[in-house]
Amino acid sequence: MVTNIKFSAIWGTIILIFILLIVFFSLNPFVFIETGERGVLLTWSAWRGEILEPGLSFKMPLAQSVIPINVRTQTLELKHSEAYSKDLQLVEINSMANYNILPDKVGEFYKEYGTNIDGILTARLEASIKQVTAQYTAEELLQKRSEVQLKIQELFASAVPNVIMVSSYSLIDEAFSTEYEAAIERKQIAQQEAEKAENELKKTIIEAEQRVTQAKAEAEAIRVQSEAANNDKYISLKQLDVEMAAIEKWDGKLPTQMIPEASLPFLSVR
Numbered sequence: 001m002v003t004n005i006k007f008s009a010i011w012g013t014i015i016l017i018f019i020l021l022i023v024f025f026s027l028n029p030f031v032f033i034e035t036g037e038r039g040v041l042l043t044w045s046a047w048r049g050e051i052l053e054p055g056l057s058f059k060m061p062l063a064q065s066v067i068p069i070n071v072r073t074q075t076l077e078l079k080h081s082e083a084y085s086k087d088l089q090l091v092e093i094n095s096m097a098n099y100n101i102l103p104d105k106v107g108e109f110y111k112e113y114g115t116n117i118d119g120i121l122t123a124r125l126e127a128s129i130k131q132v133t134a135q136y137t138a139e140e141l142l143q144k145r146s147e148v149q150l151k152i153q154e155l156f157a158s159a160v161p162n163v164i165m166v167s168s169y170s171l172i173d174e175a176f177s178t179e180y181e182a183a184i185e186r187k188q189i190a191q192q193e194a195e196k197a198e199n200e201l202k203k204t205i206i207e208a209e210q211r212v213t214q215a216k217a218e219a220e221a222i223r224v225q226s227e228a229a230n231n232d233k234y235i236s237l238k239q240l241d242v243e244m245a246a247i248e249k250w251d252g253k254l255p256t257q258m259i260p261e262a263s264l265p266f267l268s269v270r
């Protein structure tokens with residue numbers, strides 16, 4: 001009888017422990033923090049400075065809970081953001097920024113902002129875009145795009161909370177009003193036509209200079225020939241050229257008839 005009572009007590013203890021274990025594990029006392037995250041450990045819903053690193057950690061059932069915070073690089077996209085340029089042209093800008101919550105600041109981040117920071121970041125990026133855009137004319141926004149992008153990134157990085165780091169900002173594209181884009185197109189066409197006219201003018205000037213040079217050369221040649229025409233040696237040389245040309249054309253036959261007092265061709269006594 002005593003043996004049966006002891007045996008029953010042992011089994012009762014085992015069953016009780018088993019039940020307690022089931023209840024304990026049903027309360028989920030362990031938490032797994034993934035790589036790229038940190039866990040904010042709350043005790044009775046209050047953060048007391050404890051941060052859980054990636055891996056498996058223990059928490060007190062019922063009393064403690066864990067809020068996982070993503071510390072990887074995240075992307076904030078901002079589409080159709082409207083701003084005015086220095087010359088009061090409306091500009092629509094699409095852009096994006098990469099940022100991450102600093103791993104050693106996740107507790108302060110959660111305490112101050114909870115789990116949603118997108119609204120705060122969006123508002124501050126909007127403000128940065130408007131402030132920088134207002135410093136440039138519409139034409140300068142196109143010509144100095146990389147400079148504008150860098151200024152927006154620097155201003156945005158200084159405007160976000162110190163628990164966040166901005167790693168990059170990209171100005172994807174910008175669009176102006178239909179009227180302004182048409183004006184830009186007209187200006188580009190006018191510039192192209194002006195360049196074409198300037199090139200044609202340069203070509204005309206070069207051709208005119210070439211004609212002047214050629215005319216001077218021809219005039220110089222005529223002058224030299226005119227001076228030579230009054231020289232006896234030059235006259236004799238020209239006469240010899242004529243006679244040589246006639247000899248080249250002669251077929252080697254003497255004329256069968258002679259005109260009285262005419263001389264034989266190509267025969268002369270000097």
